[in-house]
Amino acid sequence: MATSITPAREDSPEAGELAPTRRGRYNVLTRYDRRVLMLMVGIPLLLEIIFIWWPTLSSILLSFTNYDGVGDVGPQNFVGLKNYQFMFSGYTLFWPAFFHNVIWLAWLAFIATPIGIFFAVLLDRELSGTAFYQSVFFLPVVLSLVIVGFIWELQFSPTEGFINNAFGLTKANNIIDWLGNPRINLFAILIAASWRHVGYIMVIYLSGLKSVDPTLREAAKVDGANEFRTFFRVIFPVMAPINTVVAVITTIEALRAFDIAFIVNQGKNGLELLSILITNNSISEASLVGFGSAIAVILLVISLGPIIVFLSRVMRTTS
Amino acid sequence: MSAAAVRAPRIRPARVVLHGFLIAMAALWIFPLFWAIYSSLRPISDTIQHGYLSWPSNGLSLINYQTVWSQAELPYYYLNTLVIAVPAVVLTLLLASMVAFACTQFSWRFNLATLMIFTAGNLLPPQVIIVPLYRIYLATPIPVLGEIDIGKFAFPIFSDRGLLYDQYIGIMLIHIVFQTGFATFVLSNYMKTISKEITESAIVDGAHVLRIWWNIVLPLCRPALAAMATLLFTFIYNDFFWALILMSTGSKRPITSALNNLQGEFFVNNNLIAAGALLVAIPPILVYIFLQKQFIAGLTLGSTKG
Numbered sequence: 001m002a003t004s005i006t007p008a009r010e011d012s013p014e015a016g017e018l019a020p021t022r023r024g025r026y027n028v029l030t031r032y033d034r035r036v037l038m039l040m041v042g043i044p045l046l047l048e049i050i051f052i053w054w055p056t057l058s059s060i061l062l063s064f065t066n067y068d069g070v071g072d073v074g075p076q077n078f079v080g081l082k083n084y085q086f087m088f089s090g091y092t093l094f095w096p097a098f099f100h101n102v103i104w105l106a107w108l109a110f111i112a113t114p115i116g117i118f119f120a121v122l123l124d125r126e127l128s129g130t131a132f133y134q135s136v137f138f139l140p141v142v143l144s145l146v147i148v149g150f151i152w153e154l155q156f157s158p159t160e161g162f163i164n165n166a167f168g169l170t171k172a173n174n175i176i177d178w179l180g181n182p183r184i185n186l187f188a189i190l191i192a193a194s195w196r197h198v199g200y201i202m203v204i205y206l207s208g209l210k211s212v213d214p215t216l217r218e219a220a221k222v223d224g225a226n227e228f229r230t231f232f233r234v235i236f237p238v239m240a241p242i243n244t245v246v247a248v249i250t251t252i253e254a255l256r257a258f259d260i261a262f263i264v265n266q267g268k269n270g271l272e273l274l275s276i277l278i279t280n281n282s283i284s285e286a287s288l289v290g291f292g293s294a295i296a297v298i299l300l301v302i303s304l305g306p307i308i309v310f311l312s313r314v315m316r317t318t319s
Numbered sequence: 320m321s322a323a324a325v326r327a328p329r330i331r332p333a334r335v336v337l338h339g340f341l342i343a344m345a346a347l348w349i350f351p352l353f354w355a356i357y358s359s360l361r362p363i364s365d366t367i368q369h370g371y372l373s374w375p376s377n378g379l380s381l382i383n384y385q386t387v388w389s390q391a392e393l394p395y396y397y398l399n400t401l402v403i404a405v406p407a408v409v410l411t412l413l414l415a416s417m418v419a420f421a422c423t424q425f426s427w428r429f430n431l432a433t434l435m436i437f438t439a440g441n442l443l444p445p446q447v448i449i450v451p452l453y454r455i456y457l458a459t460p461i462p463v464l465g466e467i468d469i470g471k472f473a474f475p476i477f478s479d480r481g482l483l484y485d486q487y488i489g490i491m492l493i494h495i496v497f498q499t500g501f502a503t504f505v506l507s508n509y510m511k512t513i514s515k516e517i518t519e520s521a522i523v524d525g526a527h528v529l530r531i532w533w534n535i536v537l538p539l540c541r542p543a544l545a546a547m548a549t550l551l552f553t554f555i556y557n558d559f560f561w562a563l564i565l566m567s568t569g570s571k572r573p574i575t576s577a578l579n580n581l582q583g584e585f586f587v588n589n590n591l592i593a594a595g596a597l598l599v600a601i602p603p604i605l606v607y608i609f610l611q612k613q614f615i616a617g618l619t620l621g622s623t624k625g
Contacts, residue, residue, distance in 0.1 A: 040417035058451035144557030150596035208620035275446035
């Protein structure tokens with residue numbers, strides 16, 4: 001092993017000599033070092049490929065088969081687009097689940113995320129008690145959606161919940177079954193999910209706002225712009241990178257939605273979601289591996305949108 | 320501070336409205352939690368007698384907590400989580416910091432592509448990969464290496480069925496793989512800010528890369544590592560999905576995933592549900608109280624830089 005490194009670094013006379021030959025600097029790496037570096041990247045990369053990307057590819061391949069999990073899958077299982085045809089036209093749960101995901105996304109994008117941004121803007125100023133308000137809105141963010149679901153069941157439960165008791169809605173003729181009625185239960189769990197999402201977005205947006213050049217705001221003030229105008233004309237545009245991140249997070253959260261619907265009623269009766277159909281078809285109830293994979297492919301295709309947006313942003317900032 | 324002090328004497332109506340609004344919102348936000356705490360402290364007999372919306376006639380008690388703690392055997396489930404989460408966090412940080420180190424301190428041809436593979440992998444919804452992953456877990460044999468026995472629960476070191484499925488190590492593995500994507504992204508953003516000169520001069524001085532990674536770069540990343548450790552622990556503690564699907568033995572499940580079964584079996588009324596949920600929420604709430612800075616730093620490192 002090499003001898004002490006730190007002192008050498010401090011008086012490093014070599015550093016100056018190294019600069020002109022920047023391009024060739026990897027020649028200094030020994031063969032041993034190169035191998036070590038290769039392993040440092042290679043082992044995690046291999047795990048990532050085996051357990052993330054190979055299953056992703058397999059989902060696509062399996063979606064063209066009628067594989068049922070018994071024995072090995074082979075060419076005899078190939079059924080072309082049959083799973084997709086059935087999904088779009090025969091399977092009654094697909095479109096409801098698809099639209100529930102769309103509603104989930106719309107709710108987060110047009111209600112919960114804007115509230116989070118609004119809170120961030122309100123709290124990003126010299127205001128006594130800012131830290132207190134931030135802490136309160138942030139609290140649900142550390143909790144799992146499972147706990148969030150439990151906590152909100154105490155609000156929504158029909159005869160024992162706070163809401164119905166507080167508004168006198170517990171009698172047989174006026175009872176509201178917030179989590180059981182398929183026409184409203186999606187919105188009830190969206191309220192619960194938003195309780196957490198708002199704080200998440202607030203924290204991310206606040207950290208972005210803190211890095212906005214304060215002179216921009218001063219300049220807008222001098223020009224006589226009110227706060228509303230200042231935000232939409234000056235702050236929002238310079239926050240473009242954070243806005244992208246927030247949009248990506250919001251979309252991914254909507255596509256990943258699973259836990260809270262599962263906790264409430266296993267994702268049935270108004271709470272069907274694409275993520276839940278995948279597991280219900282291929283793992284728990286039936287073993288329709290091929291068909292479940294076809295639903296997974298739909299989810300994958302939709303997720304590629306935000307993923308590509310995010311990656312292209314990473315590309316732009318690194319190059 | 321000084322600006323606020325100067326402004327303080329003038330009470331502006333806009334400020335009053337703003338505070339009024341924020342206080343109302345804060346009350347709204349805290350209420351569900353407050354209600355859960357209140358419910359959890361009331362014996363169910365008291366609630367049944369007087370209704371949910373009433374003051375307790377015989378005072379509050381911790382009876383619901385005692386019931387849940389002992390009947391549902393919660394301590395074992397905390398242990399299940401710990402057995403999975405602690406090694407998973409450590410290994411994730413090791414793997415991710417290695418990739419981040421190699422990709423930021425040295426310019427390889429495939430640097431960007433590598434980082435993309437990790438970043439994109441973490442953005443995928445877990446359900447996209449679950450069907451084949453479940454099959455892989457069912458088809459991967461692993462050796463049996465004995466077990467640690469503590470009373471009712473036994474912790475097989477590797478496997479008690481010879482498969483990756485239904486194992487602590489299986490759940491640990493998928494957490495490591497999935498979170499390495501995220502941690503690599505965050506740590507590489509952080510390491511980019513470390514001057515390459517440091518690594519360069521150390522190499523010229525004859526230090527091996529492993530030594531540079533461990534003795535020079537990792538100590539410089541301490542704040543980011545602390546933030547990520549906090550965040551990853553909370554993420555893994557809060558995971559419901561992986562253990563729900565990739566583990567079948569109810570008593571082996573980590574606490575968040577186990578809640579679903581406990582709900583039907585032991586949490587037979589709302590007050591017990593409240594007590595159970597709050598007990599399970601204690602570790603994240605401790606994170607919230609003591610490590611909020613690190614947690615927020617972790618969240619924002621992943622979003623604002625890079």
